[in-house]
Amino acid sequence: MIKSLSLTKIxxxxxxxxSIRYFESSSQSSTFSPESSTNSIPQQLPLIVSRQLEYPHxxxxxxxxxxxxxxxxxxxxxxxxxxxxxxxxxxxxxxxxYENIEWQKTYxxxxxxxTPPHHEYPNMRAKPWPQKGTGRARHKSRYGPQWKGGYKxxxxxxxxxxxxxxxxxxRIEGLCAALTVKLHQNxxxxxxxxxxxxxxxxxxxxxxEDRFWGPSILFxxxxxxxxxxxxxxxxxTEGFTLMPVYGLNVYSILKxxxxxxxIRALNKIEKKLLHALHSYDTQKDQPPPPPDEP
Amino acid sequence: xxxxxxxIIRRCPWTIINKGSLRFWSSNGQFPSHPMGTEEYENQPRKxxxxxxxxxxxxxxxxxxISGYETTKDGWEWVDNILFKSKIPxxxxxxxxxxxxxxxxxxxxxxxxFVDRDRFHSYALYVRILPVMLExxxxxxxxxxxxxxxxxxxxxxxxxxxxxxxxxxxxxGDIWALDHDLKNYLTKRVELTNxxxxxxxxxxxxxxxxxxxLIDGEYEEWVADFLKEKGF
Numbered sequence: 001m002i003k004s005l006s007l008t009k010i011x012x013x014x015x016x017x018x019s020i021r022y023f024e025s026s027s028q029s030s031t032f033s034p035e036s037s038t039n040s041i042p043q044q045l046p047l048i049v050s051r052q053l054e055y056p057h058x059x060x061x062x063x064x065x066x067x068x069x070x071x072x073x074x075x076x077x078x079x080x081x082x083x084x085x086x087x088x089x090x091x092x093x094x095x096x097x098y099e100n101i102e103w104q105k106t107y108x109x110x111x112x113x114x115t116p117p118h119h120e121y122p123n124m125r126a127k128p129w130p131q132k133g134t135g136r137a138r139h140k141s142r143y144g145p146q147w148k149g150g151y152k153x154x155x156x157x158x159x160x161x162x163x164x165x166x167x168x169x170x171r172i173e174g175l176c177a178a179l180t181v182k183l184h185q186n187x188x189x190x191x192x193x194x195x196x197x198x199x200x201x202x203x204x205x206x207x208x209e210d211r212f213w214g215p216s217i218l219f220x221x222x223x224x225x226x227x228x229x230x231x232x233x234x235x236x237t238e239g240f241t242l243m244p245v246y247g248l249n250v251y252s253i254l255k256x257x258x259x260x261x262x263i264r265a266l267n268k269i270e271k272k273l274l275h276a277l278h279s280y281d282t283q284k285d286q287p288p289p290p291p292d293e294p
Numbered sequence: 295x296x297x298x299x300x301x302i303i304r305r306c307p308w309t310i311i312n313k314g315s316l317r318f319w320s321s322n323g324q325f326p327s328h329p330m331g332t333e334e335y336e337n338q339p340r341k342x343x344x345x346x347x348x349x350x351x352x353x354x355x356x357x358x359x360i361s362g363y364e365t366t367k368d369g370w371e372w373v374d375n376i377l378f379k380s381k382i383p384x385x386x387x388x389x390x391x392x393x394x395x396x397x398x399x400x401x402x403x404x405x406x407x408f409v410d411r412d413r414f415h416s417y418a419l420y421v422r423i424l425p426v427m428l429e430x431x432x433x434x435x436x437x438x439x440x441x442x443x444x445x446x447x448x449x450x451x452x453x454x455x456x457x458x459x460x461x462x463x464x465x466x467g468d469i470w471a472l473d474h475d476l477k478n479y480l481t482k483r484v485e486l487t488n489x490x491x492x493x494x495x496x497x498x499x500x501x502x503x504x505x506x507x508l509i510d511g512e513y514e515e516w517v518a519d520f521l522k523e524k525g526f
Contacts, residue, residue, distance in 0.1 A: 058399045059408045059466075091466060091505045278413050279380050 047079035049263070054274050060085035065183070067190050067263070070230075071197060073207050081190050081263065083183070086176070087273050092184075093177045100174035100250040103166040111162070115155030118143070168282045171250075172273060178253040188259045189213065190266060194221055196229035201236040208240075214257025215239050220248060222264040245269055385415050401525030407467035409526040417521055418463035419514050423456050442495050446510050449494060460514045463506045473500050473507055479520045480513055 049067055056062075063083040069076065083089075121143045128142050143150040182188045189211075196203065208217060216239035219230065224244040234240040241256065245268045253259060261269075276282060330336075389395045394416075402408060412418050450457050465472060480496045499508040509517070 058397055059402060059410070093505075094503050278382060280378075280382050280413075281380070284378065284380075 049079040049081055051082045051267070053082060053084050054271075055084075055086065055278050057085045060089055063088050063183070065188070065190055067192060070191055070193075070204070070207065071195060073203070073210065075211055078192060081266070083266075084270055084274065086277060087270060088176075088180055088183050090173070090176045090180050092181050093173060096170055096174045097177055097181075097250060097254070099166060099170060100178075101254070103164070104249060104251045106162045107164055109162045111156065111160045113156035113160075114158050115152040117153075117155075117157075118151045121151050168276070172276050172282075174250045175248065175253075175273065176277075178250045179259075182253060182259050187214070187257060188261065190261055190263065193262055193264075194219060194227055194230045196227070196233065199229040199232040201233040204230070204233040204240065205237055208258075213260070216256040217241075217258045217260055218243060218252055218256035219260045220245060220265045221262050222268045245272075382413060382415075395522055398525030405467075405471075405524060407465060407469065407472040409462065409472070409521055409524075410464040410466065411526075412464065417518055417526075419517055419521075420461045420463070421512065421514065422459040422461050422508065424459070425456055443497060446494050446497065457510075458512045460509045460512060460517060461506060462509070462517060463504075465505045465507065469500050469502060469505065469507065473498055476507065476509070476517065476520060480509070480516055483516050483519075 047067075053062055063085060064080050065083060066077045067079040067081050069078060123141075123143075126141060128139050129136060131138050139147075145151060145153055179188070208214075219234065219240065219242050221242070222245050224246075226242050231242065234242050239256075241252070243252065245265050248269065385394070385396060387396055396415075397411060410418070447457070462476075477496050477498060484492055484496070494511075496513075497510040501508070
């Protein structure tokens with residue numbers, strides 16, 4: 001049971017916007033699957049949505065966050081979600097976040113600068129004026145490096161790529177650090193699903209304004225096929241982006257002010273990250289490639 | 295798998311997929327590309343070398359006699375021990391004969407700091423080595439250094455050895471309290487020995503962003519004893 005919380009306090013609190021609170025959980029009282037609470041909001045609120053966490057931490061118990069809905073404008077909480085401390089309570093490693101962001105920026109860049117060398121210039125043999133007699137400096141050709149419009153000796157040559165792959169452990173640690181930073185700054189919200197009642201973008205905009213969900217929101221679902229309503233609303237709104245779990249990256253998490261995750265996305269993220277954090281060899285431990293793709 | 299196939303699989307009932315009435319063509323046009331790996335192929339009874347045709351054996355030589363053998367499924371554990379596994383097994387809850395001690399969560403909760411174990415359930419203690427340039431001139435032999443941070447470096451230069459540090463990682467909580475306790479413990483431990491390094495101070499560097507402590511000197515065993523005392 002939740003300490004120091006009664007039903008009246010909860011109903012009063014639901015009217016307050018921007019609410020995340022973390023309690024130390026002593027025991028899980030009721031087991032309720034989150035899938036059943038998608039379409040209908042049951043009478044008995046709040047529900048404790050208990051999740052079995054793998055690799056429990058020795059020292060820190062699981063964190064807790066509210067479970068909200070997008071199905072209605074009124075900010076009613078459906079329940080409480082448990083979060084794993086290894087992902088959501090790590091140290092905010094600024095150096096690792098910096099490395100991840102720099103990697104994401106530079107590994108795609110190609111420098112197209114090219115200065116042609118002397119053998120690609122025309123007519124190098126022609127002497128502009130005789131060696132002696134004229135009062136001018138002695139020159140061999142009109143295209144020397146000291147001339148205007150002349151060749152460059154050690155200039156940039158051709159497209160250079162800045163491709164490199166950051167080690168997998170750093171990328172994993174970067175994701176965990178970004179998620180902790182977002183959570184502890186009250187910018188993460190957990191939602192049962194992305195089913196909206198209307199396709200009007202004003203619905204989602206007004207909902208996010210009422211709940212103070214920042215100008216830019218990153219909606220994350222477990223698959224890349226989203227319901228039509230949210231797809232239409234996000235396409236018409238500047239700053240709202242839809243993303244599947246496999247597209248999650250440190251740059252996007254930190255660029256958008258708020259992060260909205262579904263329960264299914266949270267399950268997938270935690271499963272993948274915990275497996276990576278506790279695996280024997282991250283380089284060898286790859287999922288088998290699908291037969292269709294190379 | 296491609297998006298199209300993933301959708302088909304999602305929307306089809308499982309009976310159709312299992313019966314195989316839907317065939318998914320791969321990019322090279324063959325399905326499956328090789329029977330190896332399918333259940334029918336793998337579950338066939340294996341042939342012995344004597345039954346194979348001449349072309350498949352080496353140099354056309356077939357062994358005419360093979361000693362009798364017996365197939366058993368016992369002893370799989372000896373094979374399983376050698377195979378690569380991505381999952382790290384859980385350690386026992388008691389100290390082992392190799393000297394490994396499990397963490398004590400009740401004792402570990404008392405302190406304002408916490409040192410976690412790595413994924414292999416060992417301490418995050420590492421050695422860091424730096425090369426030392428010989429800056430040892432005759433006319434500088436009788437220098438006297440008031441700066442305590444330089445004394446250890448000069449001692450290492452005099453002894454002509456590399457600089458060695460011990461690094462402790464995976465720290466959470468009050469790092470400065472841990473640093474203070476560590477230094478006290480190490481100074482006490484050093485006084486018990488008859489080492490010349492007693493005269494030198496125990497210096498440490500605390501990095502709050504990376505959450506680690508770097509100690510000047512090779513004190514790894516003593517730091518491990520300190521962690522065992524605290525129950526980490």
